[in-house]
Amino acid sequence: MINPRSLKSRLSALGLMTAITLPVPLWAGPGHDHGTEAATASVAAPTSPRFEAISDRFEVVGRLDGENLRLWVDDWATNAPIEAASVNLTIGPRKALAKADVDGTYVLPFPEHDTPGTYPVTISLRGAGEPALLGASLVIDDSAGHAHAEEGLPLGLMFGGAALLLGVAGGALFLVRRKRAGLALVAFGLLAGSWTLVTGTPSEVVAGPGHGDEGHTDVAGDVPDNRAMRLADGDIVAPKPMQRLIGLRTILAGNSAEGSALQLNGVVIADPNGSGVVQASSVGRVSGQLPALGQRVVKGQVLALVSPALDADVSLITARGAAETALAEAELAAGPSGFAAEAAELAQARSRLDRLTRLEGVVPNREIAEARTAVDAAAARLNLAKAQAAARLRTARTEASRLRQAGSNAEVLRAPVSGVISAVSVAQGQVINPGQTVFTITNPDQLLVEARAPSGKSVPLAATGSARTSDGRNLLLIRQGEGLTMVDGAAPLRFKIDGPSSMRVGEPVMVFITGSEQTAGVALPRDAVVKGANGQTMVFLKQAAEQFQPTPVTITDLDANRVIATSGIKAGTRVATTGAPLLEQVR
Template sequence: MVINRPARRFARRSKRAAVALSIAIAAASPVAAHAGGAEQPQAVQPQAATANASAAGAAGPAKPTAQPPTPAGGLESITQTAGAAAGYLYQGSTGLLWSAGDMLSSAYTGIGQALYETAYMMGVNKTPLPRPEFVDTATDHAQAPVMESAAPVVPTTAPAPVQETAQPTAASPAQETAAVPDSAAETAAAPPPEPAEEQVRAPLQPIPAGLLANLVYDRSARNADGSYFVPKGLQRMFEVRTERAAVSEVRAVRKLNGRVVPDPKAHGRVEAGLLGRFEAPETGIPVVGDEVRKGQILGMVVPVVGVVDRSSVRREIARLTNEIRITAESLEITKQFSFVPFREGKVIQLETRLQGLRQEREALLPLLKTQEYLRAPVDGVIASSTAVTGRVTQPGEMVFDIVNPKQLWVEVTVPDPTIAAEASPGSRASARTPEGQSMAVTYMGSGPSVRQQSIPMLFRIDNPPKGLRVGRPVAVLMPGEQAATRGMPVRRAAVAVGSDGIQQVWEQTEPETFVPRVVQTQDIDAQTVLVLNGVTEGARIVVRGTGLMTQLQ
């Protein structure tokens, strides 16, 4: 253990003090004893004198003589008590000092050891610790049979020869122990037994992913004629599905580009009506995406008036208040006198003036103490917000924009006025987003005005899909009045765009052979297209997994 230097110094000082006290007490004891012995003869002499006096008195009267004062008889007992007390004091003080020194030494030793170990664990103390050498006894026991027997090493798989060689060695243990030091060189030259099992068991290596894929599935390949070999296993992994193309006559549609807009009946904007500072309600400021109800308080606008304007307003309010009081007193006085000329007319005039003054004061009071509540006009979701606590809003500035995601429309602008004239309100159509979402729409009507040389047309989305956003582009496929077109209708997912940007479909000519065909298409609705050329009737067209088939190119 490591003891700190302050602990050592304190222990030494405690021992020195104990020794000095013991020496002082030991030196004081003989002095007290010597003082008691010197006073004892003086006490005997008075006793002898008293005896002689008594004898003389018996013989005859004697003259009175002056006797010396007798010393106190308790001096001897006081001396003994002082010596015993000094001995007890010596023993008690010595024991206390030694006990206190041992306790403080142990405390300092423990604290020093704890600090040393803590510094070592924290990495502050870099002093290396002594490490005793570890001796593995199991290794010695394992090598003992090899050192004792000079016979050749027998494999572990043959137990019978090992028992025969072990019998003579067990018969003479004394000879074996004596022969071990002499045959040290021979045992060192003997090779250790070779573990046969460890050499047979080789570590398993992971199988490469490419090799495993080649074992499970056959690879696709491009043939010399431009077709592609796709094995059945790869087709199942791609979930490839095909359909036969059939020729039919389909009425062509018109593709109109537009964007998603909110329904005017379910769309509302919350604007500030005066210049003021925006304050949050007790429920907190609603953020984008929160649902709100009609009439819900979204915020408050506290009017902001400058120092000069505020002073002017207060002065005007004070003036109006004074005039109201004077006019009211004049009205009461006029009503009390019955012989005032034109009394009824003056009363009516004063009442009218009093009412006007009160209205003027009520118009100025909101500038000082009232606030405007911003309420939601419709049910919906917060689409946009510019509300920040403490922000100064301007009159007419939009603070919240509320949209109902379950009521959305599509606004389309067409440059040809005949398209809007031929469309009848209530007709059904289909729409498609760039992400592939399909939806059914109903034509609502168009306006007579022209916007940027185009006519706006409105379509209501019957069941808006989840995640549809306001402002997203949408393509509306509206049936027209043109003659029917002959072709092969296929799913829109069957048409893919090749690396050269040309539309193509995949035709399955054999069970494991596919050929890409360049086609020309025309839109029918949001989910179907009409293939005009490039594929013969009855061909098997891939309608599922087309995107993965395109990756083979």
């Protein structure tokens, strides 16, 4: 017979062991699972069911988008979207016409979106050149339903299971108190079975939304369909929506042999025949309506006035002249009183002559003659003083008139050429000196590029060249001439910019002069070449509709817009051009 105390201790130990060994469900919160990252690295395509259909002219990518099938139709060689085509699909026994969407894709309903299976697809393209027929298969497996089943237990089932567990545990404790050992063991077994039934497989981790199993490679729903990624081998997965967003384009590479180019540093300068400076020829003060910076002017247009500015000496002379004029006018207006000394001398000489004349016969005639001579001399001195005063008055009036006339005659500054005001060096009321530059005018349609060829560098005698700006603009250059005088150890070369350029004087450019030496390789647009994280020159080769492979290349300059790859790629491959630098940013 079993001892009750022994039975109770054994049942307690059994309960403790059951509690320890029962599987404990763990629900991972957002951001606490690390299996997704490992799985993502091995994914080579977006996770939604999709297909590719390729011909020598077209490239079609289809992907499930909810209850619809969405198609991207592109040109195979250039990756350019084809948006004006008639796209008819045959999916199994059903035929349908895809409708063009506003984003340039084609959409049609797909009722079988949640039904697993393999669906053969035939695509008929019309309206984009010759009609084309493409085939593919769309595979829908049960991974989506499996992923939903693993997202976690419903809330109602969790509460129901908890109530069941509490009921079984209560019954087991009641049997222990009643000393029913066999029934208590059965109750604990039911407890363990109920726990396993509610929580699933022992040691199971129930992941919340957005969390996958460690090492699980089926990550359907975990990786967004429109997100680019870099795979473990370095390839770039670029979904079609991302390609449309960045305007990604490709070219079909072909072998060629062309002349390599000499690259020189250059700068934009003004054409001497299409630019000019406006300078004053005398000291003066600037006035008039000054032109604004950037304003277009025509040859001969009035730009400013320069009025003569009188310095301190000239002002003093003018004041002195005015005083002399006033004094002379006063002297003339005063009559004899204005010349008191001369008049007194004349009066004294006349008085002496009168006195001697009355004593004629008493005094010698010689004294009378001397008195008459003295009177004539005094009269002459008075007349001379009057004449000098009159002359001073005329001179003062003439100088005053000249100064007034000079002050009213302003120099007119006119535009020597037609163009744009590129520099304004004065302000209203500023006093300028002769030869000082007031305005600079540049004709934007007549600009030159000056490059410097280092000493010892053989410069090809090509009639044309090209240039590239820092922001990627290309210029066509026409060779104008080469200087015979070295400047800082380099020979100056000048080129005329052919056509409008929207360039600015002083803007730096890279000049390319094509030589006669031929280089064999694959000619590529310069935009196709990117710098990798390690500084290596590379291009992206298109391996599939949404997959690109970075490939190191060796390049040589051809002109401002093209390079030639002498190694790394072969003819017939598709190379990403526009948008390639953005592919390099994918991590």
